[in-house]
Amino acid sequence: MIINWYGEGCFKIQSGGLTLLTDVYDSKIGLTPPRGKFDVELKTLISWPFEYEKDVPEGARIIYGAGEYEIKEVVITGVPLIKDSSEKFLKTAYKVEIEDMKLGFLGHISDEVSPESMEIFNDLDIIFLPVSGKPFIDQEKAAKLLKQISPKVVVGSFYKTPGLKRAAGDWKKFSDEFGQKPEVLEKLTIKKKEVAEQKGVKFIVLKI
Numbered sequence: 001m002i003i004n005w006y007g008e009g010c011f012k013i014q015s016g017g018l019t020l021l022t023d024v025y026d027s028k029i030g031l032t033p034p035r036g037k038f039d040v041e042l043k044t045l046i047s048w049p050f051e052y053e054k055d056v057p058e059g060a061r062i063i064y065g066a067g068e069y070e071i072k073e074v075v076i077t078g079v080p081l082i083k084d085s086s087e088k089f090l091k092t093a094y095k096v097e098i099e100d101m102k103l104g105f106l107g108h109i110s111d112e113v114s115p116e117s118m119e120i121f122n123d124l125d126i127i128f129l130p131v132s133g134k135p136f137i138d139q140e141k142a143a144k145l146l147k148q149i150s151p152k153v154v155v156g157s158f159y160k161t162p163g164l165k166r167a168a169g170d171w172k173k174f175s176d177e178f179g180q181k182p183e184v185l186e187k188l189t190i191k192k193k194e195v196a197e198q199k200g201v202k203f204i205v206l207k208i
Helices: 115-121 139-149 172-178 192-197
Strands: 002-005 011-015 018-022 040-043 045-047 061-064 067-071 074-080 089-098 101-105 126-130 153-157 183-185 202-206
Touching: 002 153, 002 202, 011 089, 018 089, 040 074, 040 089, 061 067, 061 074, 061 089, 074 115, 089 115, 115 139, 126 139, 139 172
Parallel strands: 018 040, 040 061, 101 126, 126 153, 153 202, 183 202
Antiparallel strands: 002 011, 011 018, 045 089, 067 074, 074 089, 089 101
8 A cells, every 4th residue: 555645634545456535625725736547535524515526537436424435345434523513514534444454534623533433443553633733633632532542553634844825733743742753754655464563653744
């Protein structure tokens, strides 16, 4: 599995012949979104009324909201973030089962996860989580959440990066709260065997 980051909450996960994207943004934010064909995109935040994207590649699928989905033997479970949602927008977290690994995408989370949702995320191998603080989950709460979930790998998202037009925090306070310095990579290449044999937890910061 190969994981690339394009800034904010946008990741590209490549596994065999499948390409999964998360939270693709508009280039107006100052960054360059991924290009090319993909099989599925997960939306962790949508605004109402939601308009399905134009120019979606043939055969590709956009997923938003709670539910269970299966695409090319990849199982996806959408979990509503009720405390974070409103009449204007919907936030969703996802669990993705791929390559015999379990990935959790907490997207735009800004509050604690409900006990019911925690049950779904308590066996993750890799979690993708905002680590920059407001307007997302507080860094102290994020560190506490991870200690409850105990994933093998933590991949940060929504932190400050060159070119980003909005004001964003960095990952350093989270690193202090979590008690671990990150491994900074251009991309993350990982296999189930490596995760299974790994001792402790890794904090990963990716470059664009």
